[in-house]
Amino acid sequence: MRLLLVLTILLSTLSFGQPASPDPDGGMPDLDKFSPAQTDKSLDPCSDFFQYACGKWLKANPIPSDQAGWGTFNKLAIWNVAAIHKTLEQASAPSANRTPADQKAGDHYASCMDEAAINKAGITPLKPALDQIAALKDKSQLPALVASLQQSVRPANLNFIEAQYQGILFGIYNSPDFDDARVNIGTLDQSGMNMPSREFYLNDDQKSKEIRDKYVKHVAHMLELSGESKEQAASDASAILSMETALAKAAMDIVVRRDPKNVNHKMTTAEVQTLTPSFQWSKYFGALPAQVAKQYLVTSPDFFRGMDKLIASEPVEHWRGYLRYSLLHLSANSLSQPFVEENFDFYGRTLSGTKEIQPRWRRCSAYADIDLGDAVGQAYVARYFSPESKERMLLMVKTIKGALSADIDAADWMSPDTKKKAHIKLEAQVDKIAYPDRWQDYSSVDIKRNDYLGNMQRASRFELQRRLGEIGKPVDRYHWGMTPPTVNAYEDAQTNTINFPAGILQPPFFDAKLGDAVNYGAIGAVIGHEIIHGYDDQGRKFDADGNLRDWWTPKDSAAYDERDSCIADEYTQDVPEAGVKQNGKLSLGEDTADNGGVHIALSGLQSALKAQGKELDSPTEGGVTELQTFFLAYANVWCGENRPEAARTAVLTQGHSLNRYRVNNVVGNVADFAHAFGCKAGQPMARANACRVW
Numbered sequence: 001m002r003l004l005l006v007l008t009i010l011l012s013t014l015s016f017g018q019p020a021s022p023d024p025d026g027g028m029p030d031l032d033k034f035s036p037a038q039t040d041k042s043l044d045p046c047s048d049f050f051q052y053a054c055g056k057w058l059k060a061n062p063i064p065s066d067q068a069g070w071g072t073f074n075k076l077a078i079w080n081v082a083a084i085h086k087t088l089e090q091a092s093a094p095s096a097n098r099t100p101a102d103q104k105a106g107d108h109y110a111s112c113m114d115e116a117a118i119n120k121a122g123i124t125p126l127k128p129a130l131d132q133i134a135a136l137k138d139k140s141q142l143p144a145l146v147a148s149l150q151q152s153v154r155p156a157n158l159n160f161i162e163a164q165y166q167g168i169l170f171g172i173y174n175s176p177d178f179d180d181a182r183v184n185i186g187t188l189d190q191s192g193m194n195m196p197s198r199e200f201y202l203n204d205d206q207k208s209k210e211i212r213d214k215y216v217k218h219v220a221h222m223l224e225l226s227g228e229s230k231e232q233a234a235s236d237a238s239a240i241l242s243m244e245t246a247l248a249k250a251a252m253d254i255v256v257r258r259d260p261k262n263v264n265h266k267m268t269t270a271e272v273q274t275l276t277p278s279f280q281w282s283k284y285f286g287a288l289p290a291q292v293a294k295q296y297l298v299t300s301p302d303f304f305r306g307m308d309k310l311i312a313s314e315p316v317e318h319w320r321g322y323l324r325y326s327l328l329h330l331s332a333n334s335l336s337q338p339f340v341e342e343n344f345d346f347y348g349r350t351l352s353g354t355k356e357i358q359p360r361w362r363r364c365s366a367y368a369d370i371d372l373g374d375a376v377g378q379a380y381v382a383r384y385f386s387p388e389s390k391e392r393m394l395l396m397v398k399t400i401k402g403a404l405s406a407d408i409d410a411a412d413w414m415s416p417d418t419k420k421k422a423h424i425k426l427e428a429q430v431d432k433i434a435y436p437d438r439w440q441d442y443s444s445v446d447i448k449r450n451d452y453l454g455n456m457q458r459a460s461r462f463e464l465q466r467r468l469g470e471i472g473k474p475v476d477r478y479h480w481g482m483t484p485p486t487v488n489a490y491e492d493a494q495t496n497t498i499n500f501p502a503g504i505l506q507p508p509f510f511d512a513k514l515g516d517a518v519n520y521g522a523i524g525a526v527i528g529h530e531i532i533h534g535y536d537d538q539g540r541k542f543d544a545d546g547n548l549r550d551w552w553t554p555k556d557s558a559a560y561d562e563r564d565s566c567i568a569d570e571y572t573q574d575v576p577e578a579g580v581k582q583n584g585k586l587s588l589g590e591d592t593a594d595n596g597g598v599h600i601a602l603s604g605l606q607s608a609l610k611a612q613g614k615e616l617d618s619p620t621e622g623g624v625t626e627l628q629t630f631f632l633a634y635a636n637v638w639c640g641e642n643r644p645e646a647a648r649t650a651v652l653t654q655g656h657s658l659n660r661y662r663v664n665n666v667v668g669n670v671a672d673f674a675h676a677f678g679c680k681a682g683q684p685m686a687r688a689n690a691c692r693v694w
């Protein structure tokens with residue numbers, strides 16, 4: 001699935017998380033409201049629209065010391081965490097009338113907040129798993145051990161086309177079969193690297209070398225904290241870097257991985273075994289709570305070949321060190337303060353530039369959401385989401401889909417045959433708004449008030465079991481890949497769905513009190529973005545049923561690629577604030593969605609205004625036109641910036657352009673923008689060779 005944002009704040013700052021001050025008041029910050037008055041009138045909108053629309057906001061909102069970046073959406077995410085926190089504070093107070101969901105969520109939160117008990121216990125709660133690793137005497141025991149450890153850490157989000165899967169050695173999960181999206185197939189995916197992507201191991205520049213040096217020191221510190229001697233820890237750390245580097249070399253490149261054809265390798269269980277003679281899959285599956293399937297999707301056979309070589313060549317003591325560190329890293333946030341701090345020092349300070357960790361109440365609230373999302377989400381939507389918002393969203397989605405439908409009809413580069421199939425796909429695209437129809441039942445997950453690590457492990461095992469239990473079963477198009485309070489949205493080409501959690505349906509993205517120009521510019525462009533994902537360079541390869549099947553005539557396909565290469569070229573650009581160059585082929589899907597999303601949201605606004613007897617050039621109360629308001633509201637949701645370290649990590653590993661470019665590169669391609677602000681041809685925000693796919 002493809003996301004709207006790089007990562008939600010819950011994951012991006014918390015997976016790099018650590019220690020804190022007590023809850024000051026748990027109060028809810030004010031939500032940012034859109035106002036055209038916040039523009040910087042001393043600047044020319046045609047030379048740098050991002051600065052014009054966001055400069056004042058950026059000045060007034062410096063990045064807080066506990067954040068890797070800060071923008072209007074981060075403020076909403078913090079508001080949502082504060083909202084969750086209020087519900088959790090109530091749910092954590094033992095009382096006879098707690099609902100079963102409140103009991104689970106409340107006790108999970110309470111166990112996390114009991115920092116004194118967590119610190120007192122130290123490494124003890126992790127000892128059973130560490131003892132299992134210490135008992136690894138022969139590499140033939142590796143498959144069962146890996147299966148056991150994978151069940152005791154949080155399963156990563158399924159996002160396998162775009163980003164790498166973070167897990168112990170490799171990833172296992174369910175996903176719709178590329179060739180028959182009605183059925184879930186078991187997927188074996190590359191993973192096992194504890195830095196964000198293979199580039200961190202393979203790039204040769206000075207900064208990358210510096211980060212690797214710090215990584216080795218960090219790994220050694222973690223191992224020492226867990227009880228290893230200084231000498232042992234140092235020697236294990238350098239072996240771990242070399243093993244993870246071997247995995248990185250074998251792993252598929254992030255751009256190659258974007259083409260779904262490149263990850264669609266189905267293999268029988270016997271073929272998987274032949275691929276990796278040193279790893280006995282029967283022992284692995286025997287130790288997992290899942291049936292052995294007849295076939296698996298092996299996203300990257302080369303990765304598994306590399307893994308096999310590594311198993312054959314590395315001595316068993318190196319495997320003990322590697323597994324020990326992987327487990328420590330993926331459990332660090334549920335352990336005592338020294339582990340939390342050391343983990344934050346590398347993943348927060350070094351990789352993101354964050355100065356200090358978020359307050360504990362915020363981290364504990366977010367972790368409850370990650371582990372027991374539907375239990376936390378029920379209380380959240382009951383209190384903070386209004387059904388009227390859903391009605392208005394449904395109407396906007398319908399209007400914007402109508403705009404894409406008209407755009408398809410008008411495309412002079414597409415044949416009638418391909419247009420017909422594009423329409424069928426659009427008709428079949430399901431929109432999901434706010435929260436699931438059915439809530440997950442957590443009654444079988446044992447949540448204890450005095451066992452935080454255990455709670456995380458049991459909730460993680462439950463979720464992995466749920467995923468593995470789906471293998472071979474029909475795909476549920478109505479399952480959600482995000483929790484209700486999440487500030488994000490996604491499109492999933494294989495279920496042909498677009499998904500908008502309740503968490504993003506708040507100001508400044510969505511404001512029931514404000515007019516259509518604001519809402520179409522903000523959440524409307526997000527809706528457009530997700531709809532267009534079904535027609536970007538990845539999404540267009542899937543048909544209406546979610547199958548990987550080419551429905552384009554060769555001529556139309558070539559015309560598409562030519563148009564899209566304009567966008568890839570435009571975004572292959574220097575990003576001075578990140579100190580690296582952006583690869584426009586990596587961000588192509590997101591950039592195509594941003595550009596097309598704005599076009600169809602704007603057409604949607606035009607028809608909404610028409611119904612009210614207004615036009616795009618009509619004046620509004622704010623002293624600007626409807627059209628100007630649309631673009632200002634669009635820029636407003638992207639007001640924000642990252643610390644240089646986080647910007648670098650994002651550009652190297654993620655498919656999303658940084659906020660400044662999500663605004664400026666897009667508006668420069670839209671003639672209506674030049675019209676709105678009177679930009680002359682050749683000015684930076686009125687590109688001579690404007691790109692347009694949708």
Ligand SMILES: [Zn+2]
Pocket residue numbers: 002003004005529533590593
């Ligand atoms: Zn996206």
